[in-house]
Amino acid sequence: MDLYAFFFYFFAVLTVGSAFVVVFSRNIIYSAFALMFTFFGVAALYVLLYADFVAVTQLLVYVGGILVLIIFGVMLTTKVFSVEMKTGTLNLLPATLFTAIIAGMLIFVFSATDWNVVPDQEWDTTVYGIGALLVNEFILPMQVAGVLLLVAMIGAVMMAARDWTKLKSK
Amino acid sequence: MAEHILESISLFLPEIALTVTLCVAIIADLILKERNQNVAYVVIAGLVITTIFVLRQTGLTETIFSDMVAVDPFAVFFKIVLAVSGFFIVFFSMKCRELDANKKRIGEYYMLIVAMMLGMFIMVGATNLLLMYLALELSSIASYILAGYTKRARDSAEASLKYVIYGAVSSGMLIYGVSILYGITGATDIYGVNAALQTGDFSPLALLTAGILIIAGFGYKVTVAPFHFWSPDVYEGAPITITAFLAVASKAAGFAMMIRFFKVSFIDTALLDTAGVWDIVEGFQWNIILAVMAVLTMTLGNLVAIWQNNIKRLLAYSSIAHAGYILMGLVVLTDQGIASMMLYFVMYLFMNFGAFYIAMLISNKLDTEDIEDYKGLGYRAPLVCVAMAVFLISLTGIPPTAGFIAKFYLFAAVISAGWYGLVLIAAINTVISLFYYVRIFRNMFLIEPEGDTSKIEFSLSSKILVFALLIPTIFFGVYFRDIVDLAQASVKMFGL
Numbered sequence: 001m002d003l004y005a006f007f008f009y010f011f012a013v014l015t016v017g018s019a020f021v022v023v024f025s026r027n028i029i030y031s032a033f034a035l036m037f038t039f040f041g042v043a044a045l046y047v048l049l050y051a052d053f054v055a056v057t058q059l060l061v062y063v064g065g066i067l068v069l070i071i072f073g074v075m076l077t078t079k080v081f082s083v084e085m086k087t088g089t090l091n092l093l094p095a096t097l098f099t100a101i102i103a104g105m106l107i108f109v110f111s112a113t114d115w116n117v118v119p120d121q122e123w124d125t126t127v128y129g130i131g132a133l134l135v136n137e138f139i140l141p142m143q144v145a146g147v148l149l150l151v152a153m154i155g156a157v158m159m160a161a162r163d164w165t166k167l168k169s170k
Numbered sequence: 171m172a173e174h175i176l177e178s179i180s181l182f183l184p185e186i187a188l189t190v191t192l193c194v195a196i197i198a199d200l201i202l203k204e205r206n207q208n209v210a211y212v213v214i215a216g217l218v219i220t221t222i223f224v225l226r227q228t229g230l231t232e233t234i235f236s237d238m239v240a241v242d243p244f245a246v247f248f249k250i251v252l253a254v255s256g257f258f259i260v261f262f263s264m265k266c267r268e269l270d271a272n273k274k275r276i277g278e279y280y281m282l283i284v285a286m287m288l289g290m291f292i293m294v295g296a297t298n299l300l301l302m303y304l305a306l307e308l309s310s311i312a313s314y315i316l317a318g319y320t321k322r323a324r325d326s327a328e329a330s331l332k333y334v335i336y337g338a339v340s341s342g343m344l345i346y347g348v349s350i351l352y353g354i355t356g357a358t359d360i361y362g363v364n365a366a367l368q369t370g371d372f373s374p375l376a377l378l379t380a381g382i383l384i385i386a387g388f389g390y391k392v393t394v395a396p397f398h399f400w401s402p403d404v405y406e407g408a409p410i411t412i413t414a415f416l417a418v419a420s421k422a423a424g425f426a427m428m429i430r431f432f433k434v435s436f437i438d439t440a441l442l443d444t445a446g447v448w449d450i451v452e453g454f455q456w457n458i459i460l461a462v463m464a465v466l467t468m469t470l471g472n473l474v475a476i477w478q479n480n481i482k483r484l485l486a487y488s489s490i491a492h493a494g495y496i497l498m499g500l501v502v503l504t505d506q507g508i509a510s511m512m513l514y515f516v517m518y519l520f521m522n523f524g525a526f527y528i529a530m531l532i533s534n535k536l537d538t539e540d541i542e543d544y545k546g547l548g549y550r551a552p553l554v555c556v557a558m559a560v561f562l563i564s565l566t567g568i569p570p571t572a573g574f575i576a577k578f579y580l581f582a583a584v585i586s587a588g589w590y591g592l593v594l595i596a597a598i599n600t601v602i603s604l605f606y607y608v609r610i611f612r613n614m615f616l617i618e619p620e621g622d623t624s625k626i627e628f629s630l631s632s633k634i635l636v637f638a639l640l641i642p643t644i645f646f647g648v649y650f651r652d653i654v655d656l657a658q659a660s661v662k663m664f665g666l
Contacts, residue, residue, distance in 0.1 A: 105379060109350070113376040116356035116366075136171045140178075140235040141301050144292060147189060148308045151285040154196070155315035158278050159330075 008048055015041030032071045039063045050123040053130050178234035181241050183223040184249060188288040191216025192281055199277025206277035210264050213280045217260070217287075221253045233664050237359045239295040240430075240664035247660035248294040248426040251515050255419040256287050258523050261635055262411045267534045269409055271320045279319055283415070286312035290423035297434070297664070298359045299348045302427055306344070306391060309423065310337050313416060317408040329407025336390065336400035344387020350380035361665055363435040367451045374453035381436075381454050385463075388431070391424035394497055395466040398490050402474075405486030410533065413482055414526035417489040421496075422515045429500055429508055430663060432456060437503075439666075447504050447587075461501040465595050468494025472602045481529045481539050484606060485522070488565060491603060492518060495596055499580055502587035505661045510579040513657040517564070517576035517646055524561035524639040528554055531636075535626050541610055546619025551626040553633065555614045557640045562607040564643050567600050572646035579654065 018037035025031045039062040046055035089095075134142050179186070191213060198212045224246060231242045260283065263269060269276060289309025296302040314337060318330025352358055354376050355366035366372070389397035405413045436456055437448040450457065471491030478484040496518075499511035531554055532547065533539055548555040564573035577600065584593045628636075646653060 109373075109376050109379045113354060113373045114371075115353050136175075137236040138238075138300075139175060140182075140238045141298075141304055144301065144304045144308060147192070147285070147288065148304060148311065151192075151282065151308065151315075152311050154278060155282065155311065158275055158315060159318065 004048065008045070011041045011044040011048070015045065028074055029071075032067070032074055035070070036063060036067050039067060050126070052125060053127045174236070178239075181227070181230070181232055181234045182239070184220045184227070185288060185291050187216060187220040187223055188284055188291060191220070192284045192288065195277065195281040195284055199281065202277070207264070207273075209277040209280045210260055213260050213284055214257070216284065217253060217256050221250070224249045224253060231662065231664050233297065237361065238298045238301050239292070240297045241295060242662060242664040243660040244426070244430065244663045245295040247512055247657070248422060248515075249291055251422050251519060252287060252290050252294070252419050255415065255422070255519055255523065256283070258519075258527075258635075258639070259283060259411055259415045259419070262414065262523075262527060262530060265534070265632060265635070266409065266411050266530055268320055268530075269411070275319070279316065282312045282316050285309075286316070286415070287419070290419060293423040294426040294430075296427065297361065297430070299351070299363075299431075300358050302431065303341070303345055303348060306387075306424075306427070307341060309420065310341065310391070313412070313420060316412045317404050317416075319412065320409050325407035326409070327407075329404045332400055333404045340387050340390035340397060343383045347380045347383025347385075347387060350376055350383065354380070360431060360435040364437070364439070364451075367435065367453075368438060368440065370452055372453070377454045381456050382459070384431070385456070385459060388424060388428045389463065392421050392428065392497075393467075393490050393493050394463050395470045395490070395494070396463075398467065398470075398493075401490060402483055402486045405489075406480055406483045410482060410526060410530045413486070414523055414530075417485065417526070418515075418519050418522050421489070421493060422519075425493075425496060425500075425511065425515070429511070432500060433508070433663065434665065450503065457501045457503055460497055461589070461592060464494050464497040464501060465592065466494070467491070467497060468596060468599045472599050472606075475603070476606045478606070479541050481533075481541055481544075481610070484541065484610075485525055485529065488603065488606075489522065491599065492522070492565075494599075495577070495580060498584050498589075498592055498596060501592065502584050502589055504583060504587050505658075506583040506586065507580075509654075509658040509661050510576075510583040512660060513579050513654060514576040516653060516657070517572035517643075520639050520642040520646070521561045521564040521571070521573050524557065524636070524643060525565060527635060527639060528558040528561065531628060531632055535628075541613055544610060544613040545617045546623070547613070547626075548615035549619050550623065551628070554626075554628060554636065557636050558614065559611055560640060560643060562611055564647070566604050566607045568604075570644070570647040572643045572650075575647055575650045575654075 015038050018034040018041065021034035022031045022038060025034060039058065043055045043058040043063070046052075046058060194216065195209050195212050198209050199206050202208050227241055227246050227249075229243070230246075231240075233240050260280065263279070263283070269279065272279075286309045289305050289307075289312060292301065292305035293309065296305055314330055314334045317333050318326050320326045348358075351363060354372040355363045357363050357366055367377070386397055390400070393401040401416075405416065408416070433448070436451055436454060438451045468491045471487045471489075471494055475484055475487035475491065478487060492514075496511050496514050499507040499514070501507070529539065532544070532551075535551075536543060560571060564571035567573045567577035581593050581596060584596070
């Protein structure tokens with residue numbers, strides 16, 4: 001096994017393993033911390049794919065931003081340790097069957113398909129190329145993504161702030 | 171490149187006008203403060219400008235922003251449908267008392283409607299999977315928030331949460347399918363996908379998986395079974411204006427995107443021998459899957475609708491059933507089928523908005539959505555109830571209403587493509603649907619009012635809106651030549 005494959009499997013196991021902890025842990029703090037390893041593992045996989053820009057963005061946005069927010073949110077919620085979370089499992093048999101079928105199908109597809117692969121080559125840095133694409137061919141999706149984020153932000157504020165007037169009147 | 175982008179911008183004016191409207195609505199909301207219900211007028215002005223820009227695009231067949239978006243008769247047709255429904259929804263919202271529960275945020279409410287429309291405008295024109303996904307998310311995120319807008323907390327919050335979860339799962343499926351499709355074709359624009367698929371150099375199983383996942387993603391947006399589960403709860407919990415908007419505009423945009431995606435990427439252009447009839451690329455019989463889904467959708471929608479007592483929920487199931495009928499047009503792989511789908515949307519817009527609007531007026535006055543409370547309303551509010559009757563007759567598809575013409579052309583298209591079984595099932599479903607539409611009718615007219623028998627008065631502007639919906643519903647049932655021609659002329663897509 002060469003070094004590349006070693007690192008790939010290492011980070012792949014890290015990603016999937018900690019994703020399991022995220023889902024199956026009954027303690028929300030454990031889940032939040034396990035999520036950090038998932039995000040980190042994914043970032044490492046991007047690095048292995050020469051996607052340096054995406055990897056850095058992954059670290060900055062997910063690990064540095066979203067995850068910290070999640071952990072803060074959890075910590076600021078009172079009684080987080082004492083409250084028993086409602087994490088029952090419903091419809092165990094059909095869900096397992098369904099998941100198994102889908103997983104089997106996807107694994108089969110992934111191993112059987114002749115994928116359209118980009119020839120192996122060593123890339124320098126991708127940031128410049130991505131930047132040029134974002135203001136040329138992909139300028140429209142970038143602008144639409146901007147509007148999307150604006151709408152999501154306003155929506156989030158609207159949802160969160162909905163009860164202020166009520167609270168004041170009380 | 172710079173020239174190309176500048177040229178593209180000049181063909182992208184409707185969407186830009188909507189984006190500007192969105193920003194102006196936010197600012198107007200800040201300036202107007204307590205009088206923020208006036209943001210509605212800002213939005214109406216923005217929609218007028220948008221519509222003018224859309225109308226100026228008629229007859230164009232161009233591709234802009236490096237093959238990201240097509241400006242073609244097909245897109246223009248759907249943009250007009252969307253713009254008209256946008257006007258109606260803003261007018262409805264100005265009348266809707268349900269929205270008063272969250273008065274302070276009405277400015278954001280109108281802004282989000284514009285955001286949803288922007289997403290849908292891009293959806294109908296997008297020719298790139300990346301942009302399709304982004305546009306779908308834009309309109310979905312705006313509608314998640316709108317579904318949870320009212321504070322009549324439980325229902326609305328539940329609706330919003332369910333919507334978000336279902337939406338997240340299905341958009342995950344969509345993007346997963348898209349990534350597999352990209353993996354086998356190496357292209358994200360649908361023309362490139364088509365070119366790669368026509369070489370036949372791919373594994374059919376991977377294409378099938380990608381296709382099913384993508385159908386799941388689109389199917390959620392247009393509420394076809396088995397991806398419809400979210401819709402009854404969301405339609406019941408959301409404010410009625412948003413329910414109507416989701417049932418008509420969101421569905422139209424979803425179908426437009428679906429039609430364009432399937433018609434461009436999954437057909438074999440080498441086999442276009444008969445005009446208007448297309449063939450599928452080898453390896454993925456997607457129209458069989460869609461046919462099964464159409465049958466499931468209309469049957470399930472109609473059978474469950476029979477048991478509903480809440481008018482919003484009933485109309486939700488009825489709109490699921492209609493999605494099933496409409497889907498038939500795509501199954502038959504002919505331009506005639508597509509044209510009849512487009513015609514159906516025009517008719518469906520007026521009759522379904524009509525039914526929702528009357529339900530809203532009644533709920534404004536009587537504060538009820540229960541069909542049992544409609545007893546004797548025909549005597550108390552004759553005009554509104556007669557209008558409701560016309561809309562229901564039209565939804566069933568009985569002449570001389572618009573709904574009949576829509577169904578007639580759709581069924582004719584399916585028959586001429588030789589799918590007799592499908593038409594038979596649709597016809598049986600139409601009969602079933604009569605049952606629950608008539609139930610509302612019976613409650614209104616054939617049962618004497620109990621208790622309070624006073625007349626219910628509606629304001630003049632409410633009546634004008636009723637007529638604005640009622641007249642087209644009857645008019646298109648009698649005189650339909652021009653609109654049929656328009657739909658048939660608008661089938662033309664860029665690159666085909």
